[in-house]
Amino acid sequence: MRGLLGWLLLGGALAAQEAAPAGAAALSRGLDAENGNRAREAVTAYREAIAAGAVVQGVLGLERVFSLTMQEDSVLAALDTLLPRFPGESALRGVQLRALVSLGRPRAADAAFRAWCATRPSDLAPYRDYARILLFNNRAAAVDTVLRDAATALGSLQGLALELAQMRAGLGRWEESALAWRTVVQDEAYYESAAVFSLTPAPVGARDAVRAALMTGRGTASSATAAASPPTIGVRQVRALLDVAWGSPRDGWTVLAAVPVTDTAVVVWRQFGEEVERAQAWGVARDVWAAVHRARPEASDAWRGAQAALRAGDATGALTLVRGAGVGDSTTRVDVAVPLELEALARLGRGAEVTARLAAESAALGPDRVRLMQRVVAWAWIRAGDVPRARAALAGATLDAEDEVAGWLALYEGDLVAARQALRHVPTPEQDVVRALALLNRTTVPRAPAVGAAFLALGRADTTDAVRRFESAAADLPDAAPVLLAMAARLETGRGADARARRLWQRVAVEHAAAPEAAEAHLEWARGLRRAGDGDGAREHLEHLILTYPGSALVPQARRELDALRPGVAA
Amino acid sequence: MILRVLLIGLLLVGRAVGAQHLLLPMDEAQANHLKAYGVVFGALVDNVRSEWLINYRGGAFLVPDLPSVRRAAALAGVTSEPVDAGTLATMRREIAEGNMDAVPLERAPRIAVYTPPDAPPWDDAVTLALSYAGIKYAKIWDDTVLATDLAQFDWIHLFHEDFTGQQNKLHLGFRDAPWFVQARERDLAMARGHGLADIPTLKKAVAEKLRAFVERGGFLFAMCGATETLELALAAAGIDIAGPYADGSPLDPAADAKLAWDRSFAFQGARLEFAPGINAMSDIDGHQVNVPARRQPLGTFSLFGFSAKFDPVPTMLVQNHRAVMPDFYGVTTSFTRRTLKPGATVLAQEEGAPWVKYLHGSYGRGSWTYLGGHDPEDPQHNIGAPPTDLALHPNSPGYRLILNNVLFPAAKKKTLKT
Numbered sequence: 001m002r003g004l005l006g007w008l009l010l011g012g013a014l015a016a017q018e019a020a021p022a023g024a025a026a027l028s029r030g031l032d033a034e035n036g037n038r039a040r041e042a043v044t045a046y047r048e049a050i051a052a053g054a055v056v057q058g059v060l061g062l063e064r065v066f067s068l069t070m071q072e073d074s075v076l077a078a079l080d081t082l083l084p085r086f087p088g089e090s091a092l093r094g095v096q097l098r099a100l101v102s103l104g105r106p107r108a109a110d111a112a113f114r115a116w117c118a119t120r121p122s123d124l125a126p127y128r129d130y131a132r133i134l135l136f137n138n139r140a141a142a143v144d145t146v147l148r149d150a151a152t153a154l155g156s157l158q159g160l161a162l163e164l165a166q167m168r169a170g171l172g173r174w175e176e177s178a179l180a181w182r183t184v185v186q187d188e189a190y191y192e193s194a195a196v197f198s199l200t201p202a203p204v205g206a207r208d209a210v211r212a213a214l215m216t217g218r219g220t221a222s223s224a225t226a227a228a229s230p231p232t233i234g235v236r237q238v239r240a241l242l243d244v245a246w247g248s249p250r251d252g253w254t255v256l257a258a259v260p261v262t263d264t265a266v267v268v269w270r271q272f273g274e275e276v277e278r279a280q281a282w283g284v285a286r287d288v289w290a291a292v293h294r295a296r297p298e299a300s301d302a303w304r305g306a307q308a309a310l311r312a313g314d315a316t317g318a319l320t321l322v323r324g325a326g327v328g329d330s331t332t333r334v335d336v337a338v339p340l341e342l343e344a345l346a347r348l349g350r351g352a353e354v355t356a357r358l359a360a361e362s363a364a365l366g367p368d369r370v371r372l373m374q375r376v377v378a379w380a381w382i383r384a385g386d387v388p389r390a391r392a393a394l395a396g397a398t399l400d401a402e403d404e405v406a407g408w409l410a411l412y413e414g415d416l417v418a419a420r421q422a423l424r425h426v427p428t429p430e431q432d433v434v435r436a437l438a439l440l441n442r443t444t445v446p447r448a449p450a451v452g453a454a455f456l457a458l459g460r461a462d463t464t465d466a467v468r469r470f471e472s473a474a475a476d477l478p479d480a481a482p483v484l485l486a487m488a489a490r491l492e493t494g495r496g497a498d499a500r501a502r503r504l505w506q507r508v509a510v511e512h513a514a515a516p517e518a519a520e521a522h523l524e525w526a527r528g529l530r531r532a533g534d535g536d537g538a539r540e541h542l543e544h545l546i547l548t549y550p551g552s553a554l555v556p557q558a559r560r561e562l563d564a565l566r567p568g569v570a571a
Numbered sequence: 572m573i574l575r576v577l578l579i580g581l582l583l584v585g586r587a588v589g590a591q592h593l594l595l596p597m598d599e600a601q602a603n604h605l606k607a608y609g610v611v612f613g614a615l616v617d618n619v620r621s622e623w624l625i626n627y628r629g630g631a632f633l634v635p636d637l638p639s640v641r642r643a644a645a646l647a648g649v650t651s652e653p654v655d656a657g658t659l660a661t662m663r664r665e666i667a668e669g670n671m672d673a674v675p676l677e678r679a680p681r682i683a684v685y686t687p688p689d690a691p692p693w694d695d696a697v698t699l700a701l702s703y704a705g706i707k708y709a710k711i712w713d714d715t716v717l718a719t720d721l722a723q724f725d726w727i728h729l730f731h732e733d734f735t736g737q738q739n740k741l742h743l744g745f746r747d748a749p750w751f752v753q754a755r756e757r758d759l760a761m762a763r764g765h766g767l768a769d770i771p772t773l774k775k776a777v778a779e780k781l782r783a784f785v786e787r788g789g790f791l792f793a794m795c796g797a798t799e800t801l802e803l804a805l806a807a808a809g810i811d812i813a814g815p816y817a818d819g820s821p822l823d824p825a826a827d828a829k830l831a832w833d834r835s836f837a838f839q840g841a842r843l844e845f846a847p848g849i850n851a852m853s854d855i856d857g858h859q860v861n862v863p864a865r866r867q868p869l870g871t872f873s874l875f876g877f878s879a880k881f882d883p884v885p886t887m888l889v890q891n892h893r894a895v896m897p898d899f900y901g902v903t904t905s906f907t908r909r910t911l912k913p914g915a916t917v918l919a920q921e922e923g924a925p926w927v928k929y930l931h932g933s934y935g936r937g938s939w940t941y942l943g944g945h946d947p948e949d950p951q952h953n954i955g956a957p958p959t960d961l962a963l964h965p966n967s968p969g970y971r972l973i974l975n976n977v978l979f980p981a982a983k984k985k986t987l988k989t
Contacts, residue, residue, distance in 0.1 A: 144863045172951050205958075546646050559648055560962055566705060 023054030030061045039069050047078075055082060056091045063095045072099045087119045094129045101137050113146070117153065124150070124159045131163040140170025162191065169198040174206040178213035182235050189234030196241045207246055214239045215255070233259055237268050241275060249281040253288060261295040269295070273304070282312035290321060299328025299337070306340045315347035334364045339373070346376045349383030349460065355393070375405050385460045387412050404433070412459070414452035416440055432458075435487065443480035450476050451484070458491075467491050471504065482508050482515035493524060502528040509541075519545050519552035523561075530565065539565050592654040593636045594662075595644065597629035598892050603965040606647035607632060608974040609704030613643050615679035615981055616707070623887065623982065626671040626879045627662070630890025630975075633673070647705070648965070672879040674887065680725035680790070680980035682708040685716065685732065685781075685797075687757070695730035696794060696946045696959075700973045703961040713761050716777045721784040725980045729797035731902050731945065733852075734778040734804035736771030737817045739796050739902050740850045740861075771813035778804035782834065786935030791836075792976040796902030798941040799855045802838045806830040814847045832912075836939045837930055841910040856943070857926025858904035869898040869950055872921045872928040887979045888931055888940060889918050893968040898928065900952060901945035906930060919972075929972065940976050947972070 030045035042065045050058035059078060066074045079096045086092055093116045100109035109130075116126040127150035134143045147164055151157050157164055165180035181195040202210050213219055215231050231239070236255050243252030256272055259265045273288035289305030292298075302325030309318035322341045327333075338361050345354045354377050362370045374393050381390035390409060407422025420440040426433050436455065454469035470488035474481040489504035501524065508521035526541035542562040546555050595607045611621050611632045619640065622633040634640050636653060644651040654662070666673055684698055688710065701708050709724070721727065733739045738758075741751055755770070762773035778801050785791045793801060803812060807830055811823045822845055823829065832839035844851040850861035859865040874889040874896075898904070898921065905926035911917070912932070918940075919929035930941040945952045947969020948959045961970065 139868075141863070141866055141868065145866070148863055543646055546648075547642065550645065555648070556962075559646070562646065563703070563705075563962070 023049045023052035023058070026052055027054050027057050027061065030058075030065075034061065034065055039065050050078070050082070055086065056089065059092055059095055063099070066099075067102075072103050075099050090125045090129065093126065094133070097130055097133050101133050101139075106139075106142070117149075122154065124154065127154070128160055128163060131160065131167065135163065135166050135170060138170065140167050143167035144171065161187075162194075165195070166198055169201075172206075174199065174202040175209040175213045175219050178210040179217065179219055181238065182214050182217055182231070185234045185238055186229070186232050189232065189237075192234050192238050192241070195238045196245065199238070199242055200245045202242075204246075207242075210242065211239060211251075214242075233264055233268055237272070240272055244272075244275055244279050244281065249276045249279055249284045252276075253284050257287075257291060266292060266295050277308065280311075282308045283314065286312055286314060286317055286321070290317075293321070293325070297326055299325040300332065302326070303328070303332070303336050303340060306344070307336075310340065310343060310347070315344045319344040319348070334361070338365065339376075342373060342376045346380035347383060349380060349385075351377065351380040351384045351386065351389060351393075354380040378405055378409070382408065382412065382456075382459055385456060387456070408436075408455075408459070411436055411440075412452045412456040414447050414449035416443065416448055416451070417446045439480055439483050439487070442483050443477050445477050445479070448473065448477055451480075454484075454487075463491050463495060467500075482512035482517045485512070486517040486520065489521070489524065493528075498528045498531055502532075513548075519549040519554045522549075523554050523558055526558075526561065530561075535565050591636055591656055592659055593634050593640060593644065593651040594624075594628075594654045595632040595634065595649060595651050597631045597890065597971075599629075600650055601629070601892070601966070602650045603648045604629075604892065605700060605704050605961060605965055605967060605970055605974060607644075607649045608971075608978055609706050610634075610640065610643045610647055610649050611676065611978065612679055612704070612706045612981075614640050615676060618678075621676045623674040623676055623890075623978065624662075624666060624671065625674055625883060625886045625890055626669070627666055627673075629892040630887075632676075633659075670876075670879050672883055672886070674883055674982045676978065676981040678981060680977070681723065682706065682726045682728070682977065683711045683715075683721075683724040684708050684728045684730075685712065686710050686730065687754070688712055696970065697728045697730060697792070697973055699946075699959060699961060700970045701977065704974060706974075706977060713758075713765075713773060713777050716780050717765055721780060721789065722787060724784075724789065726790045726792065726977065727781065727784060728976075729781070729791070729793040729801060731795040732774070732797050732800070733902075734774045734797065734800040735807070735813055735817075735852060736769065736774040736804075737813050737852075738770070739800075740814075740847075740852070769813075769818040771811075771818045774800075775804045775808065779808070782836075782934075785836070785937035785939055788936035790937060790976075790980045791939040792942075792973075793939070794901065794942045794973075795945045796852075798837075798906070798943065799852055799903040802835045802855065803830075803841070803843070803853060805835045806832050806838075806841075808834060812843055816847065835912075836934050837912055837915045837932060837941060838906070838910045839912050841907075852903075853910075855906055855910050856903040857907045857924065858900065858943075860900045860904055861902070869900060869904075870921045870924060871895050871897050872919045874919045874929070875917060883982070884938070884979065885916050885918055885931055887982065888929075888972070888975050890975050891968050891971050892966070896947070896968045897950060899944040899947050899950040899969065901943060903943055905943045906941065942972060942976075 026045050026049035030042045030049060033039075033042035033045055043062060046058045046061035046065065049061065059075070059082065062078055063075050066072055075095060076099050079092060083092055083096065093112070096112050097109055100112055113126060113130045120126060127146055131143045131146045134140075134146065143163065144167055147157060147160060147167060150160055161180050161183045165177050165184055168174075168177035168180055178199060181191075181199060184191050185195050199210055209219070214235055217229065217231070236259060240252030240256045243249055243255070253272065253276070256269060269288055269292050273285055273292065276284045276288060285308035286305050289301050289308060293301040293305060302321045306318040306321040306325070309315070309321060318340060322337055322344065325337060328337065338357075342354050342357055345357065358365075358370060358373050358377060365373065377393040378390040381387070381393055387409065394405065394409075403422060404426050407419050407426070410418035410422060419436070423429070423433055423436055423440065429437070439451065450469060450473040454466055454473050457466035457469055467488045470484045470491070474484040477484065485504050485508045489501050489508065492501035492504060505521040505525040505528065508515065508517050509525060512518060522541045522545040526538040526545070529541065530538040539562060542558045542565070545552065545558045546562070549555065595601070595610065597604060597607060601607060611634060614621055614634050617639065619635055619637060624631045624633055633654070641651065663673070665671070682701070684701070686695065686698060690698075698708070711727070731739065738751070738755060758770045758773065762768065762770055765773065765776070767773045767776060781791060781801065782805055807826065810826050810829045811818070811820055812826050813822065815821050822843070827842055830841075838855055841853045841855045843853050851859050851865070858867045858869075872895070874891055874894050875885070877886040877889065879886045905921070905924075905928050907926050909925070911927070911930070915930050915932045917927045917929070918931050920927040928943050932939055946959055948961075948964045948967055961967070964970065
């Protein structure tokens with residue numbers, strides 16, 4: 001009661017919204033108390049601030065404090081007194097709507113909104129603020145109503161495009177949302193992140209429509225024949241970033257690459273380059289940085305592109321970029337460009353060139369770095385299939401028994417014990433190390449030159465030879481035979497040699513039915529049969545997998561593929 | 572000594588024989604509720620009789636322990652538990668003493684889904700559920716309904732077809748969409764092929780055949796917009812309730828007063844929506860999803876509990892491992908209490924709301940069941956939204972309601988007391 005009376009008494013002082021000096025002091029005390037988690041003290045201070053004339057700031061303070069103490073309804077009591085005196089004050093109306101919505105009192109919130117509209121019949125603010133509050137509370141359907149009311153009352157939705165876009169996204173009306181976002185971003189490019197955030201959840205089936213809506217400005221149901229304005233670079237950026245988020249960064253780059261070269265375009269390309277790097281889309285990143293470099297030649301961009309190219313497995317592209325980069329900062333050249341060039345050459349198996357380039361740059365690199373680079377030279381010779389030269393290259397380098405290069409050399413020479421010791425300690429093993437360990441952990445045989453030769457063939461990217469050697473090595477290592485056969489089969493599957501792959505999978509499944517690879521063999525065998533048009537055969541293997549290996553992680557996938565094979569249920 | 576050997580021998584034989592039945596639990600222990608219906612249905616197709624243990628472990632199924640059934644369950648990822656004679660006796664005792672019952676399932680119902688010939692399986696939740704569970708069904712469309720004897724089917728399913736012939740008033744937003752134009756031309760050609768003037772007349776004729784199907788003993792299950800529009804079409808025989816965009820003539824202004832509700836199954840006293848610009852058919856639907864100013868938010872709905880021994884049919888229809896589930900929109904989402912006929916059995920409702928979700932009733936010698944909404948796992952389902960992947964929802968309680976309807980016509984006739 002004292003509180004209510006206090007509000008009534010304070011009412012007389014609420015003539016101005018400007019914070020009087022006394023109000024400022026109270027506000028300051030309120031903020032201090034709020035920051036010190038002294039809620040009661042903060043409430044008292046904010047009430048004083050309101051009484052002193054700092055109405056909006058005081059009420060906003062109360063809103064924060066009451067929200068933290070889960071007493072949102074308390075701010076409503078304050079507003080009951082203040083709103084009649086400041087009926088058109090947007091900030092107070094906003095506080096009222098936020099409180100009512102968060103308290104779950106939709107009817108009261110609607111009534112408050114209507115009351116606000118009545119005080120400002122031609123004002124956008126009530127519709128915009130209420131829509132935003134509802135959006136924040138995931139009530140997109142209610143926003144629809146508010147926006148329709150706005151269209152009726154104001155004659156258009158101009159100024160509410162942002163809310164319209166968010167509302168439509170909230171309702172899953174993706175294409176319409178994309179059209180609204182296009183309008184927003186065409187006018188105000190800085191909303192690009194908001195647009196991407198809003199449209200990213202669009203399901204797969206709606207994405208093409210979203211893409212088209214952004215680019216054309218027309219929905220699929222539109223009968224308009226007039227061409228919409230072409231997409232601005234901001235809209236293209238939204239489209240491109242969505243493509244990244246949806247796993248098709250190449251499409252995104254196609255959209256951005258089409259714009260004429262301008263300073264703005266280069267800025268956008270750089271941002272996109274960073275985005276695709278974050279997404280680890282290295283092939284796209286390579287192309288983006290190459291384009292940036294062509295538009296505004298700076299060596300650092302070409303080097304960045306070369307790095308991306310290497311990560312994408314494109315050593316040739318990396319070499320082209322690094323050699324065409326031009327003159328950059330000399331320190332960075334030695335720190336970045338030279339190692340990149342050597343690495344690219346090594347991956348291409350150009351051992352002699354790596355050796356020569358390293359010799360030429362040895363003065364700039366210094367002895368320590370040259371020693372480190374010997375490993376790269378060794379890799380180059382390994383790629384060329386020349387293990388003795390690789391060993392020779394490492395003669396001057398210090399390698400311990402757990403070094404990855406030492407592990408690979410041991411493996412290539414068939415020394416499985418040394419290879420196991422080195423490779424199992426690789427801190428972040430990549431796919432090839434995992435593949436090697438899969439074998440090394442399954443056999444007790446200490447030496448197997450045939451296996452080494454198979455891995456060496458794989459290292460040289462000679463798949464045909466690798467397949468032949470893995471299969472033949474299976475005879476030498478009975479305890480690892482299913483692993484070796486599966487390796488050969490995966491290589492064949494990977495290059496689309498279905499019939500040959502099927503023969504290998506069949507060997508795994510039939511000759512090694514108890515091996516961990518057997519379930520995979522049946523799955524791949526079934527897939528091969530399905531691709532060959534033998535649905536019944538495929539079904540048989542999927543069923544066998546499910547029934548024989550019920551604990552296999554592949555069973556859910558086998559069930560899914562079995563469902564897909566089932567003849568149409570419709571009679 | 573000889574006796575001891577004999578006893579041991581008998582015990583060994585007993586072990587070797589193993590379980591006599593398999594229990595497919597339908598409570599939280601079940602790994603794939605939806606495919607369990609398919610396993611039981613498949614067994615019925617193979618003339619393997621089963622039992623539906625209503626109110627026992629979420630509505631479990633008891634099937635003979637046959638290699639074919641075991642194999643089907645394993646392939647589908649359906650949890651099954653072997654039950655020996657002793658355990659079965661204990662189970663039966665528990666069922667006899669509680670609000671539970673064992674309903675024999677005798678033969679696989681012949682199922683038909685009323686759907687356009689070119690509709691993909693994911694266009695409605697029932698074909699989606701049937702396909703996922705591996706339950707065979709026939710597709711029927713206006714030609715089949717009008718020209719053949721529907722008694723060849725036990726169970727007919729309707730989805731979001733608009734039996735008032737107004738294509739769910741989607742002309743308001745989609746009149747130029749290719750799929751809308753195509754559907755309209757297809758239906759118009761069908762009407763003319765049967766000597767009928769327009770789509771509303773065609774759909775009313777189809778509705779009448781469906782009414783006769785139920786009257787003669789058929790089971791009808793409808794979801795989404797088919798529920799409301801079938802009722803309106805039945806009540807509006809000889810009355811123009813379609814807008815001019817559908818049949819070229821205005822609605823009969825006195826249509827509300829002329830509607831003959833004694834011809835409909837579930838509703839009475841509903842008021843038609845006359846405004847052509849408002850995407851609603853009547854006030855039967857409580858949620859009015861396509862009318863923004865009237866649209867009601869989604870809540871949750873609860874299934875009613877029935878007496879298994881006295882009301883086996885409603886009990887079968889609400890078998891579930893969840894009693895409360897989130898609501899989902901459809902062209903018709905729910906049914907206002909005000910418009911329900913007194914004889915309609917409410918199977919599920921939203922507590923405190925003026926609408927219900929799930930209805931059942933008898934008509935003539937047959938019965939009907941209505942479930943509001945479009946897709947239980949896609950509450951906001953929009954036109955053009957991607958299909959629901961049921962492999963990601965193998966325990967969907969909402970889809971179970973649909974599949975309950977599929978199996979319930981398999982129940983032995985004498986148990987269908989209501």
